[in-house]
Amino acid sequence: MAGLDRHAAVRVMRALTLAGLASLLTAQARADDLDSLVAKANPSAPGCAVGVSRQGQPTQFRARGLADLEHGVPITPETIFEAGSVSKQFTAAAVLTLVQDGKIKLSDDIRKYLPEMPGYGAPITIDHLLSHTSGLRDWGEVAALAGWPRGSRVYTNDEALWIASRQTALNYPLGSAYSYTNTGYSLAALIVARVSGQSFADFTRDRLFKPLGMTHSQWRDDFTRIVPGRAQAYEPGPGGQQLDMPFEDGYGNGGLLTTVGDLLIWNDALTKGALGAAVTERMQQQAVLTGGRKIEYARGLFITAYHDVREISHSGATGGYRAWLGRYPDQGLSIAVLCNAGDADAGRQAHEIANLYLPPAPTAAPSAEPTSAGELAQRPGLYVQEGAVGLLRLAAEGDHLRQLGGPSLAPAGPGRYRAGAVLLVFRPNGDLERRSPDGSIGVFHREPPAHPTPAELGAIVGTYASEEANATIRIGLRAGKLVVIPADRPSAAALIEPLFKDGFSYPGGGVIRVTRGVAGQVEGFRYQGGRVWDFAFRRVGS
Template sequence: MNKEMVRRIDRLFREWDDPGSPGCSLGILRRGKVLYSRGYGMASLEHNVPISQKTVFDLGSTSKQFVAFCIALLEKRGKISAEDDAARYLPELGKYAGKIRVRHLLHHTSGIRDYLALMELAGMRYENEYPDEQIFNLIKMQRDLNFTPGNEFLYSNSGYLLLGEIIKRVSGFSLREFAEKNIFSPLGMKNTHFHDDYSVIVRNKATGYSASTNGFKTDISLFDVVGDGGLNTNVTDLAKWDANFYVNRLGGGQDLIQKIITPGRLNDGRELGYSYGLFLSGYREQRIVSHGGAWVGYRSEMMRFPDKDLTIVCLSNLVQVKPTHLSKRVADICLEGELEGRPTPVTPCAAGRRGVKGRSPSPGLYLDERNEGFIELESAGGKYVLRDDESRYELYCIGVGRYAVAGGLRELLVLADVPGNTRVMLKKLNSGPVEYRKAPRPRIAGSRAARLRGRYYAEELGTEYILRNKGVRLFLERPGAEPEELRWITERILAGKYISLTFPKVPAARSFLLDYCRIKGIVFKKS
């Protein structure tokens, strides 16, 4: 690391290098050795404490690799197999038609609905304290899966929550205790633990924040269920974890490391870009082994370039920071001259900007007529935004007619953009491409909306939703959320910001199927 590289890296973080702002802790590692580390901004605005490499953060989903490593250790000791029926350890899972194996939980191919999304639908708030039993009961209430185990990939926090419970039942130790005994203590990670008791004081921990119109506000939670997240650690300790990737000191030699970075597969043999709690992808023709995380006011990324012996760790205590994007920018500098292609774009592409041959997204509704799926392209705040069945994403231009979202989770290809024939193709990580054709908004009679209004109950949530109409306009009321106007996608499908309702084809529909983020097909019946 020379002075010019350091100057350019520091410039990436200058927005948060301010005594009045939350910020980031950055670590640049080579085989576990710290090449450069620095804190930008404040760990505590209340107490004027700056961020350093010793500042502790909640890693969110970056925690998953540690849970998966615990499973790998139990496999090595013959206590469990990834091919085992998960119902052997969690009999509650035996009710489903398809057999859920341990590897399905590891690879997000189980079809089990995401418990965090279930909480939102049931009106439960992340900020509150809930006993483990209440969360597990919410999962147990689900009668169906999103899909047959192994048929698809759909990221689900429930899988790793259940893996944590399997570790407890197999080993006799809580996840916190097992990880401490078998990972953190042997590696000397003295500032690392699974935070399964919100009342325990954590020394040097940053407070989570979110930007608001009046500055910053605290963004923290009393939620202390762990497995899918909940690891508290710092850059100093993650350097020790990174070193173990190159020289495994935890048993099993490098064979165990190879195991945790071997991609999973779907039932049809397709290889996944996911292994044991790690995404396997690429950037500018280099392999990446990584995972990011987000939980209340915390954001994180640990991105390893194994063929370059380089790892970028970026931890933040501000919602608006994008560590995955920043980590790639840091890699652009550290590996300058060694990477192919163009660096990741700095800002989302401007709406209306047309590339070569004018192939840019045309805002509007797009339908996948074969599967009744849909996406929407919007021009919001001068930027292009993609809305699909999971979330909303700002688009970055990565080539002629090609757009991607930060982190590489989605790529959009404009196939044709001429009157009467506007088509795009959407490729999701670990899924096949789907073609969509632009379609006009449907014309709906007011009587149709009137027939759908009423109260609907979902047994899998123990919750009632209300549909009210004002003429042709329909509004959804649900616990824990503001009333939301739904948009007509077709005569049978309505959509909100992240939610969609699909009604049967019969005119007098008395039920609908609800999709929401990582949840598919929850049945609501008219009361």
């Protein structure tokens, strides 16, 4: 330490020693807190593995629970799980690798590579697929309308293409809205295979996994293949835990088999631009709708904020697997969570871990005045979203409003309430706006409850068909209630409950609205789901 006298040098050394000691104590405290978080889980039940890296260096791995209940095999940090939709970023990276190679363009019409797809007036581009702005209906939800949801039979990417190719309409005008759909990523995987001349699994192995050293990662392209070290997936059932494995051969939209360690390698590669700076940049470039609104989805990644810092992440759920992968590049922090429990909340666990490393969350503004008695009497009821499947049920609970199935609503001014990051605003006419952080606004109309008579229910009984779903279903009456019976799978019969006039709940969480002719006769119904909008069935028999 040239230039310092002996006493000054001692003071510097002492300060450095104290700083190092403080850093070690902080790291140990975080490790202890992480141990406490993980220890909450039942070691004899399905569980999770978690991994944390700082500045690209893995620092913490933890695991708790059983990978195989039948044999009592514990989960370890090396256990392989299925990552669900966390997989989408790998598909996006594969596409962008081909863009970087000069073999395709994001602006290319997908029909150049998928001539089986119909035209919709304007070309759907590869970029529309990656940003969920194509309007393409989710193939799994369409399949469910025929009585065969995912998990009930083995689906492949070719079958996803076949379902998509039958659709004569989009959910919305191309590029004008965002709707999450697995169809886009199933088709993107097919494009990668057709352009590269390799299977999608081989291409990603050669261009992504092997170069990065992700030695435990592969695709579930053959569900019958034995995968050593893989955790079985479970879902709570009436008699306890039961298997819930994704028995299908479709992948690209999901289907990545991996470990928390490999996912941390991947995050570090994206942060450092190891696949090419343009790949990372394009993956993190948020999409902009035709109306000019920027959305949170980029290409295989959500770009949001947590604790007022930038978060780049994606969650996943397939069968009983749950996953979350995120990074906070400005803080040099990455977190991976993989679970084999269908009731696990991987995202919540990840954020509990993030809380150990990130600055404290900003102090929430104090709530406005309590909800008035007039508001409590006026606001409860069923609200139905305009042009989509959204339903909000509000109820008075004590001295506040509550969203059934959701959080209590915090008053934020006259006719305004907060539900987490979402703002609910009542219009003077009683309609409700749901304002999301990304700027999107959903409008909900209040609908009075319906109590149809037996005759009114009987008028709906009949046979209905959809060429797009390749399905015929029967709506019948059982014990005074309507039941929907898929012709191709009668065992999947399910009740449909009245919600509002001519509106009924539908299996899987959707809503149907009965359509009528000029004389009031029932002519069909239109289905509204989370990923399939305004889907028509016509009446073909009584």
